[in-house]
Amino acid sequence: MSAVSMTVNGKAVTGDVEARTLLVQFLRENLRLTGTHVGCDTSQCGACVVHIDGIAAKACTTLALQCEGAKITTIEGLADPNGPLHPMQEAFRENHGLQCGFCTPGMIMAALDIVRRRGNDLDEHTIREQLDGNICRCTGYHNIVKAIAAGAKAMAKGGARQAAE
Amino acid sequence: MSATGIGASVRRKEDLRFITGKGQYTDDVIRPGETRAAFVRSPHAHAAIKSIDISTARTMPGVVAVLTGKELATDKIGNLICGWMIHSKDGTPMKMAPHPALAADKVCHVGDAVAVVVAESQAQARDAAEKVKVDYQVIPAVVDPAQAKSGPQIHDVAPKNTIYEWSLGDSKAVDAAFGAAKHITKLDIVNNRLAPNAIEPRVALAEYDSGTDQLTLWNTTQNPHVSRLVIAAFVGMAPEHKLRVIAPDVGGGFGSKIFIYPEEVVCLWAARKVGRPVKWTADRTEAFVSDAHGRDHVTRAELALDANGKMLAMRVKTVANLGAYMSTFSSSVPTYLYATLLSGQYDIPQIYCEVDAVYTNTVPVDAYRGAGRPEATFVVERLVEVAARQMGIDPADLRKRNFIKSFPHQTPVIMAYDAGDYNASLKRAFELADVKGFNKRKREAAREGKLRGLGYSTYIEACGIAPSQAVGSLGCGVGLWESAEVRVNPTGSVEVLTGSHAHGQGHETTFAQLVSERLGIPFENISIVHGDTDKVQFGMGTYGSRSGAVGMSAIVKALDKIEAKAKKVAAHMLEAAEGDIVFKDGKFTVAGTDKSAAWGDVSLNAYIAHKFTGQELEPGLKETSFYDPTNFTFPAGCHICEVEVDRETGKTEIVNWTAIDDFGTVVNPMIVEGQVHGGIAQGIGQALLESVIYDKDGHLVTGSLMDYSMPHAHDLPSFQVGLTETKSPSNPLGIKGCGEAGAIAAPAAVINAITDAIGTEELAMPATAQAVWSALQRGEPRQAA
Numbered sequence: 023m024s025a026v027s028m029t030v031n032g033k034a035v036t037g038d039v040e041a042r043t044l045l046v047q048f049l050r051e052n053l054r055l056t057g058t059h060v061g062c063d064t065s066q067c068g069a070c071v072v073h074i075d076g077i078a079a080k081a082c083t084t085l086a087l088q089c090e091g092a093k094i095t096t097i098e099g100l101a102d103p104n105g106p107l108h109p110m111q112e113a114f115r116e117n118h119g120l121q122c123g124f125c126t127p128g129m130i131m132a133a134l135d136i137v138r139r140r141g142n143d144l145d146e147h148t149i150r151e152q153l154d155g156n157i158c159r160c161t162g163y164h165n166i167v168k169a170i171a172a173g174a175k176a177m178a179k180g181g182a183r184q185a186a187e
Numbered sequence: 188m189s190a191t192g193i194g195a196s197v198r199r200k201e202d203l204r205f206i207t208g209k210g211q212y213t214d215d216v217i218r219p220g221e222t223r224a225a226f227v228r229s230p231h232a233h234a235a236i237k238s239i240d241i242s243t244a245r246t247m248p249g250v251v252a253v254l255t256g257k258e259l260a261t262d263k264i265g266n267l268i269c270g271w272m273i274h275s276k277d278g279t280p281m282k283m284a285p286h287p288a289l290a291a292d293k294v295c296h297v298g299d300a301v302a303v304v305v306a307e308s309q310a311q312a313r314d315a316a317e318k319v320k321v322d323y324q325v326i327p328a329v330v331d332p333a334q335a336k337s338g339p340q341i342h343d344v345a346p347k348n349t350i351y352e353w354s355l356g357d358s359k360a361v362d363a364a365f366g367a368a369k370h371i372t373k374l375d376i377v378n379n380r381l382a383p384n385a386i387e388p389r390v391a392l393a394e395y396d397s398g399t400d401q402l403t404l405w406n407t408t409q410n411p412h413v414s415r416l417v418i419a420a421f422v423g424m425a426p427e428h429k430l431r432v433i434a435p436d437v438g439g440g441f442g443s444k445i446f447i448y449p450e451e452v453v454c455l456w457a458a459r460k461v462g463r464p465v466k467w468t469a470d471r472t473e474a475f476v477s478d479a480h481g482r483d484h485v486t487r488a489e490l491a492l493d494a495n496g497k498m499l500a501m502r503v504k505t506v507a508n509l510g511a512y513m514s515t516f517s518s519s520v521p522t523y524l525y526a527t528l529l530s531g532q533y534d535i536p537q538i539y540c541e542v543d544a545v546y547t548n549t550v551p552v553d554a555y556r557g558a559g560r561p562e563a564t565f566v567v568e569r570l571v572e573v574a575a576r577q578m579g580i581d582p583a584d585l586r587k588r589n590f591i592k593s594f595p596h597q598t599p600v601i602m603a604y605d606a607g608d609y610n611a612s613l614k615r616a617f618e619l620a621d622v623k624g625f626n627k628r629k630r631e632a633a634r635e636g637k638l639r640g641l642g643y644s645t646y647i648e649a650c651g652i653a654p655s656q657a658v659g660s661l662g663c664g665v666g667l668w669e670s671a672e673v674r675v676n677p678t679g680s681v682e683v684l685t686g687s688h689a690h691g692q693g694h695e696t697t698f699a700q701l702v703s704e705r706l707g708i709p710f711e712n713i714s715i716v717h718g719d720t721d722k723v724q725f726g727m728g729t730y731g732s733r734s735g736a737v738g739m740s741a742i743v744k745a746l747d748k749i750e751a752k753a754k755k756v757a758a759h760m761l762e763a764a765e766g767d768i769v770f771k772d773g774k775f776t777v778a779g780t781d782k783s784a785a786w787g788d789v790s791l792n793a794y795i796a797h798k799f800t801g802q803e804l805e806p807g808l809k810e811t812s813f814y815d816p817t818n819f820t821f822p823a824g825c826h827i828c829e830v831e832v833d834r835e836t837g838k839t840e841i842v843n844w845t846a847i848d849d850f851g852t853v854v855n856p857m858i859v860e861g862q863v864h865g866g867i868a869q870g871i872g873q874a875l876l877e878s879v880i881y882d883k884d885g886h887l888v889t890g891s892l893m894d895y896s897m898p899h900a901h902d903l904p905s906f907q908v909g910l911t912e913t914k915s916p917s918n919p920l921g922i923k924g925c926g927e928a929g930a931i932a933a934p935a936a937v938i939n940a941i942t943d944a945i946g947t948e949e950l951a952m953p954a955t956a957q958a959v960w961s962a963l964q965r966g967e968p969r970q971a972a
Contacts, residue, residue: 042310056215057208059438061386062471066892069386097208111206115198118857121865122691123205124387124438130206146905153900157892159386159439160691162868162929163900165861 028089030055031099039086046070046081048089049096057097057127061157068156071128071135072096078135080155097127100134109180110134113173114166121160132156133170142178144171192704193920196857199696200715201689210436213390216405218464221392222251224454225312226467227302227319228476229294232328232548232885233341236292236301240320244304247318249311252461254453255302256291264288264456265423267447269513270664273351273522273544281351284342284546286512288422288449288456294323295341295511296548297887298476303453305461309468328548328885332508333485335545341511348546350509350518355526355600356539364500364537368491372574378562379952380483380508380879381872382895383555385690387438388469389478391451393458402459403431406451409440409688410728413665415720417447417515424455434718437690441869442554443478444690445730446515450477475890480879481555483508484521484562490570496580498589500537501529503566507544507552514553518544523601523661524559524649530598531567532609532645532823533589538599548885554730556869556930557648564646568935572642573948582939583617586645601661602649604821606913612847613645616825619907620845625829638832639842642939643825646932650924651736651820651917668815669733670726671741673702673749675808677794679787680712683745686726687738688718692862692926694734697854701739701920705746707773708786724811732924735854736820740918744812752808757789759799818917822924824848826867828936832944837960839875839941846908846932851915851923859925863908866929872898873930874937878953896953 023038030053037052049055049072060082061069070082073095100108110130113119120126136144136152149167158166191197204210241253267286274280290301302319306312329338329348336347365371392405402425408414411432419427437444450467458465469477486505492498507521526540557564575585590609597603625641632639652658655666672684681702687694699713716722729738750770757775758765767778776783784792792798796806829843846863853859876896880888889895914921934952941959942948950962 040310050215054217055208056212057210059212059387060214060470061388062892064471064891064893066897067386067471097206101207103207107206114206115202118199118861120202120205121693121861122385122387122439123201123210123436124212124385126205127208150900150903157386157897157899159384159441159869159897160865161861162864162866162898162906163903164864164905167900167905 024087026086026090028092028094030094031096041087043086044082045084045086045089048086049081055096055098059124059127061125066157067125068132069125069128071131071156073131078132097130109176110173113176114169117165117169117172119161119166119169125156125158129156129158129166133173136170137174137177142174144174189704191700191710193700193852193854195700195855197696197700197710197855199693200699201693201695212387212436212438213392213405213407214468216392216435218392218394221464221466222305222307222461223309223312224457224465224467225304225309225316226300226450227304227316227321229297229299229301231294231323231325232297233326233339234294234323235326236290236294237322237324239302241302244315244318247311247315249307250315251305251307252457253302253304253315253319254457254460256287256289259287259289259456260291262456263423264452265421267449268417268421269515269518271516271519272662272664273353273518275351276354281518282345282349283513284344288452296550297885298550299511300449303457305457305465330547330549330881330883330885332483332506332545332547335547341546341548345546350513350544350546352543353522354539354541357537358539360537361500361502361539365491365502368499369494370492370574370578372490372570372577374488374569374573376486376488376566376569377951378482378484378486378565379873381481381555381877382475382879383441383443383478383481384474384897385439385441385443388471388474389444389448389450390466390468391454392464392466393454394464395459395462397462401429401431402455403433404451404455405433405435407437407444408432408434409437409444409690409730411688411718411720412686412726413728414447418452418455422452424452432720434688440690441556442481442558442730445728446479446553448477471892472890475895476550476887479514479551479553480510481552482562483552486566488566488570490574492574492578496578496585496588498533498535501535503529503540505540505542507542508547508549509544510547510549510551512551514551517551517553519663520554520559525563527601528560528563528647528649529567529600530602531564532591532647534591536599549881556866557927560648560927561870561931561934564644564931565935568644568646569938572939582643583613586613586643603818605818605916607821607823607849608911608913609645609823611911612823612825612849615909615911616827616845616847619847619909620827620829620843622827632831636834638834638944640830640832640940640942640944642828642936642943644932644936644939645825647821647823648927648931649819650732650822650927651816652731652733653819654817655815665727667727668813669737669741670724670811670813671745672724672809672811673742673745675749675790677791679708679790681706681708682714682716683742684716684723685738685742686723686728687734688729692729692734693855693858697858698739698742700854701742702746706786732822732926735922736915736918736924737814737816739920739922740816741812741814743919744814745810748810748812749808752810753789753793755804756793757784759804760784760789760792816917820851820915820917820923822848822850822928824928824932826932826936828940830940830944832941832959834963837956837963839954839959841871841904844904844906846906846929847911848925848928849911849913849923850925851912852921853910860908862925863929864906866927867906867933868898868903869930870933871903871937874934874952874954876902876953
């Protein structure tokens with residue numbers, strides 16, 4: 023076992039992990055942050071997407087020890103529990119961009135990374151291409167695409183509260 | 188229509204927890220002292236188990252127990268069962284082979300579980316599972332359903348690997364009609380095997396309380412009560428009242444989480460043996476080798492028509508692959524959920540269908556979104572489209588000539604369609620898809636070197652499954668009603684306990700809309716409770732697009748009783764005759780007066796019981812209903828797919844998708860549209876991308892999402908969807924159901940469009956770029972009639 027320290031959703035955390043412990047296991051089992059999900063183990067589905075130092079990454083194929091000293095943001099860290107939702111979260115609700123909800127945290131975290139890379143004015147084609155790393159089995163993506171376009175716009179209006187702070 | 192009543196696109200109650208990461212899926216439930224399970228699974232498709240050596244595994248770090256199929260048998264844990272009896276043509280019952288939760292003597296498919304390791308951590312359990320030494324004697328395997336009858340026999344009870352040879356319809360009348368036909372269209376069809384792939388893998392967490400002798404199972408299931416019933420009554424794990432099944436948030440099901448699987452049985456058994464909670468979480472590859480697959484039919488289909496294109500008869504022969512064991516409802520899928528829909532939207536006087544169900548050395552096959560109806564629709568809609576092309580009749584016109592136009596309509600294959608307007612949905616889809624402008628678009632595409640095609644699918648399905656007497660007469664082992672309990676609290680807020688289960692469908696929202704409309708109370712004051720056998724008395728769960736038609740109807744019936752009781756309370760409060768009380772917009776009024784009582788006052792008075800004696804009226808306000816519908820429902824519609832095929836690469840792009848569906852009453856259009864989108868995506872997945880592939884020895888080639896092609900956002904278009912409406916006369920709300928329509932309609936529309944584009948009918952699903960390119964190279968011209 024090795025000690026690992028990182029900042030998760032603004033809080034300093036430490037833990038003892040095996041060398042093979044994945045970031046997603048550390049988040050889910052050690053920190054009990056169960057909003058980050060595992061859907062495929064092989065980096066295809068994207069249910070496990072979190073932000074590491076502001077950049078989207080798949081927590082199912084990242085070792086916890088690789089994140090020593092890093093700043094991690096998970097779905098739980100996007101909005102203050104007592105405050106308003108992040109515009110991208112709100113856009114998913116408003117546009118019915120989720121059904122079973124299992125892929126949703128990863129979708130939202132990936133969406134924020136698309137905004138970071140491609141800006142707030144996203145066309146349908148760009149969103150569809152950029153979602154290559156995330157799979158949803160419920161929605162047929164139609165409303166996810168709408169939600170991301172709307173969320174990106176709302177983020178620009180709302181004073182650009184960027185996700186991956 | 189109120190802002191939160193029936194017909195309003197209310198935003199979903201359930202979303203807040205999901206978008207903030209606060210959902211509680213089974214794997215998120217953590218119990219004190221929890222252990223983790225890892226299964227030892229067969230790497231062979233067919234093998235005898237000579238011996239299992241667990242001595243090394245047992246000594247591995249963190250290991251709590253290593254258990255095998257022999258111990259399972261010693262403890263008299265019963266086999267898994269298939270709950271729908273099908274009889275063969277000769278009257279003999281289907282050949283259900285024993286299906287132990289852990290194989291003791293032989294394994295029948297890659298992934299068949301032979302042992303389980305229970306350890307302190309998942310990693311330790313998996314490490315130790317790798318140290319379990321199983322000595323297998325490999326037996327030749329059979330994979331292809333068409334070869335099953337001549338393959339090595341898998342189960343003693345099933346000679347020629349045949350489960351049943353079933354038929355429906357009048358073969359002599361069909362033969363006679365074919366003899367008199369002017370035109371016959373024949374097609375050989377393979378309906379490709381699919382993996383459901385809900386993004387949440389299956390999970391089971393079992394806990395035993397020795398103080399109360401109580402077992403609890405948290406499980407990714409679509410029907411917790413049926414799960415409890417089977418595990419109690421057939422597997423014999425515990426008496427029904429000593430087993431609690433909880434299905435918390437479930438991350439998609441699509442049918443695959445209906446069934447009772449070996450893993451939950453083993454976790455329950457192991458939890459009692461080791462005296463600690465035992466959790467198993469599937470990884471994706473385990474899902475591929477243990478979740479029931481869907482489809483997998485090989486079919487020869489023929490349609491007979493007269494000179495004017497009037498359909499005379501249909502003849503279908505299907506071999507259905509049910510895999511290595513009979514899953515919970517597998518027998519019903521290629522029979523009563525398939526052959527009964529072969530009439531489509533058409534008036535076909537005679538239909539005869541034979542279905543042979545076979546065992547193969549593959550993962551069991553059972554219901555997957557649509558379950559039998561996508562297979563039927565594909566047969567019907569391909570036959571119709573090809574017949575039209577062969578006869579030189581416009582495909583829309585041929586459909587219109589044969590549409591059923593008056594209702595009720597008795598088909599030759601059991602179903603009595605009760606309402607519909609097939610012309611209306613075709614007409615609207617035709618306009619929305621701008622079919623008139625298609626030839627121009629085709630010419631423009633040709634200038635770019637692209638082949639444009641257009642394909643229809645005018646589908647029908649039987650949903651709201653269905654009257655218990657009817658399904659009982661067809662062999663179903665359970666009744667298919669639904670229950671609801673409406674609890675009004677003293678403060679007037681309402682909890683509805685439903686036997687339906689949501690795993691993405693949004694019942695917490697739509698069911699609350701019904702209550703809000705009916706009682707005239709705020710949407711926020713209503714909670715929907717589901718998925719726990721300790722809370723909900725009994726329920727049949729969610730599948731077959733039944734939760735609206737059957738589940739909500741049960742709520743309507745319970746609300747009727749609530750209103751009747753509340754009127755009695757109001758009558759006492761207002762000192763009026765019960766018959767004079769009018770209930771409207773959440774208020775009880777004495778007819779013809781201004782005397783009234785608000786909903787909250789009546790609720791409170793029902794509980795404080797100060798205005799009536801207990802002899803006159805029982806205190807409290809809680810009612811239950813078990814609702815059994817009068818018929819299936821028959822959602823139907825028209826989907827039109829327009830594609831462009833790249834002549835050089837064979838790559839298909841869907842450039843336009845139009846769906847017009849008749850779901851009867853729509854409670855929440857936003858949610859219904861979402862269901863349609865998702866269904867179409869799965870149907871397009873089947874048509875263009877997805878296929879479970881085994882090699883000839885029964886090894887799974889597509890065992891991860893790296894190998895199995897799931898639809899991505901960039902594989903799909905946005906969809907134009909719309910509704911027509913004829914109400915279902917079979918339930919009080921007029922709902923028909925919407926969950927499966929897209930998956931049923933879409934495959935035929937896609938293949939009809941591609942074959943229209945490339946000019947040959949020889950194209951199997953999935954129509955990958957390679958398959959389309961190859962079809963183009965074969966390039967045989969379409970035969971005229």
